[in-house]
Amino acid sequence: MRISLQVKPAHRKEVLDDQRHLKMASSAHAYVRGNTIRFYEWLSKGNAPASLPSGPPIWICGDCHVGNLGPVANLDGQVEIQIRDLDQTVIGNPAHDLLRLGLSLAMAARSSDLPGVTTAFMLEAMIDGYLGELSSRHKKPDVNQIAPIQKVMQEAFNRKWKHLAEERIEDVTPTIPLGKRFWSLTGDEREHLRKFFEGEKARKLVQCLHQCDEGQPIQMLDAAYWMKGCSSLGRLRYAVLVGVGKKNRHGFRMIDIKEATRAAAPTAPNVEMPANNAERVVAGALALSPFLGERMLSSTFAGRQVVVRELRPQDMKFELAALTQQEAILSARLFASVVGKAHARQMSPDVRQAWAKQIKSRHSRGLEAPGWLWTSVVSLVADHEASYLEHCRQYALSRVG
Structure with missing residues (x-):
């Protein structure tokens, strides 16, 4: 639908609905970003593995995909990568943020035409970055090693x-x-x-x-x-x-x-x-x-x-497209560390240690990412891919009609 320069208030809903469906049909990754409800429907239907950990009740993002992470400025002009959309935030299970982030990263890899093995490496890096923030001994991810993120961060620092x-x-x-x-x-x-x-x-x-x-x-x-x-x-x-x-x-x-x-x-x-x-x-x-x-x-x-x-001028988002395998892996570690920092600041040292132990339990053989995470992301990708194709079919039929 071509948007008129003057959309009348009475026609807003029609135009907004059409734009939402169009955006979600643009790519599988866009569909994942725009359909939080589908993710929680998957959870509510008992698809998550029995080994999915139940973390300490803390504030979670609730919609933790890569589009909701980016540079954010404070009142003094300092800039950090933080969660930038909290519409879905609740006091809930932090494992849900990890699952949603893992799904988003997997779909970003597919959108960049990266091989499936990259997703396995990304989930390993993701858990490593997250656990690093739960521990006092870790090396911070370097944004300068990730060209598309470095570019956005440099632009954010210079924006007025x-x-x-x-x-x-x-x-x-x-x-x-x-x-x-x-x-x-x-x-x-x-x-x-x-x-x-x-x-x-x-x-x-x-x-x-x-x-x-x-x-x-x-x-x-x-x-x-x-x-x-x-x-x-x-x-x-x-x-x-x-x-x-x-x-x-x-x-x-x-x-x-x-x-x-x-x-x-x-x-x-x-x-x-x-x-x-x-x-x-x-x-x-x-x-x-x-x-x-x-x-x-x-x-x-x-x-x-x-x-x-x-x-604020510095508030921006990352558009991850055409990533190399190395950039994808480093991005996964970086984004997970941002989420880990947001979660960890709400926990005492003892709670952080206990939560880290839960996350690392039941690893898949030969894979550093926990089995519950790998199994869940594979299932989520399959579910959302099928749902995305059906969404595209329905949208195409509505345009023909």
Whole structure:
């Protein structure tokens, strides 16, 4: 479907649904990234091996694929690779993050036309990187050894506001031009947004982000409905351009307002977790990705639970394509170490040691990756490949009809 430059609010759902199906049909890896529910359906149907470990109940990403890992900046401008999307975060079993990451890495290898043996090496490296973060004795993966990741990290370190403006809104003027990604608002939506940014909660967030005096005013300069992502298509989503200080002398901020919905990821039994979905996302972000969490708040907008976060120029994603075998293996170790660090910071030394012991149990003969991980990833790849082909068939039939 060709997207008109002016998508009317009444037609949003139709266009968003079509775009989601189109994105998921573009590749098997894209299908995996955009279909978290399929992954948890596989788990709920008892497909996981009996040896799947049950780790300590901690905050997990819940949708731990490679597209949700990338450089993230904190308030002081420091940049680290962290988890960058926490919509599915819950207090759950950390093994679920490992399975989802393993599936994503396997599909990335297939998309790069790498031989199957590479997947085995990647899972070995993945476990090595993850366990390294549970131990005090490990060597940090070197991003400089992975060309596509080094390139993105270097770009992230050098990016400024003008780069974000040029990427997101096409120029550095304080307007959001309507087009393929940004759509017009209704009068009610614009008024709701204006009142929201006049409120105390939003004002304090923007002032904190900008590290300016509390007395500085903020002003909503422009806003638009935002078509972004794949799994989030269909949810309430707005991009808002905010000016800080009189005559915007303290600069601009681009704010993302995203509806928070119920997570597909299962919750660990007998744990206390915010019932409000927006509060859940922010709590998970603070635990797993503090650089991102400190730039977020939970709120309500037009009766919906929403997460409000500032977009920073350094926040980017990795697009892994045409990887060499060595790059794929090193990437697996690096990404798993990021997840391991996010998990480990929530555990005491004794809990980390016990969890590492569980992970390493029941290894396959001659394979360093645990048997439960290898068996699960093989089954998941087969399940998602078949589901992806069926999705493509159904999408093709809908286009013909």
